[in-house]
Every structure is written in C-alpha cells, then in structure tokens.
Amino acid sequence: MTTPYRIVLCTWPADRSPLELAGRLVESGLAACVNVVPGITSVYRWQDRVAQDGEQLLLIKTREDAIPGLEKAILHAHPYELPELVAVAIESGLEDYLDWMEKNIK
Structure with missing residues (x-):
C-alpha cells in the first residue's frame, strides 16, 4: 500500500548552492528534509543536442x-x-x- 509520502527528485547546477532553497522548503513545512547529493553528472538531450553537466541532486521528502x-x-x-x-x-x-x-510537513 502506497503512503501519502513522496521523494521529489530535483537536479541543481553544481556551481550554485541549493542550501538556501532547501532551508526555505523545510522552514515553510513544504518538506520534512532535503538531502543534497553533490558530484553527479547528468547526460541528457536539450534543444536537439546531447548535453553533459555537473549537477547536484536534491532528494526532497514531502507529502503528496x-x-x-x-x-x-x-x-x-x-x-x-x-x-x-x-x-x-x-x-x-x-x-x-x-x-x-x-509532524514536519504542514
């Protein structure tokens, strides 16, 4: 049985800090926790070309x-x-x- 809880995946540029956003999400009760996983490489198609970029992965624990x-x-x-x-x-x-x-998601 599925719970009402979700993990939202969001990539973020490697050269910018997502910590201010993560703090706001937790402070506002939109997320119980945000894990920031540095050092990932994403390979994807964008505007008709294959791109490769360094990114960070946000694992956002929330409710549906x-x-x-x-x-x-x-x-x-x-x-x-x-x-x-x-x-x-x-x-x-x-x-x-x-x-x-x-208790931590409003």
Missing part, C-alpha cells in the same frame, strides 16, 4: 498534498528554464520516520 506548493517554490528559485521535478511514491518506510515526516 504539499507538492503543488513545493513545485511553486522550486520553480520560483530554480535557475533552469525547465528543472527536473519528479515525485516518487514511498511505498513503505520505518513507521517512526514516517511519523516524523508527518
């Missing part, structure tokens, strides 16, 4: 009903024309952790 506000906040702050925003359902998890998430 918070995603519209989360998307709005990310789109406002993100430097990309088309940022990656992909939500993945959390099928199950440690009950105490999920309870903690619930």
Whole structure:
C-alpha cells in the first residue's frame, strides 16, 4: 500500500548552492528534509543536442498534498528554464520516520 509520502527528485547546477532553497522548503513545512547529493553528472538531450553537466541532486521528502506548493517554490528559485521535478511514491518506510515526516510537513 502506497503512503501519502513522496521523494521529489530535483537536479541543481553544481556551481550554485541549493542550501538556501532547501532551508526555505523545510522552514515553510513544504518538506520534512532535503538531502543534497553533490558530484553527479547528468547526460541528457536539450534543444536537439546531447548535453553533459555537473549537477547536484536534491532528494526532497514531502507529502503528496504539499507538492503543488513545493513545485511553486522550486520553480520560483530554480535557475533552469525547465528543472527536473519528479515525485516518487514511498511505498513503505520505518513507521517512526514516517511519523516524523508527518509532524514536519504542514
């Protein structure tokens, strides 16, 4: 059974800090936690060419009903024309952790 919790994946340029955005997401209750994973390389097609860039991956722990506000906040702050925003359902998890998430998402 799927829970109401989601992990939102969002890439961010390697040469810019996402920490201000991550802090705002947690402070506002749109996310319980944001992990910043540095040092990834993305290979993708953009404007009819294959591109390769250094990026960081944001793993944003949230609830499904918070995603519209989360998307709005990310789109406002993100430097990309088309940022990656992909939500993945959390099928199950440690009950105490999920309870903690619930208490920290408004």
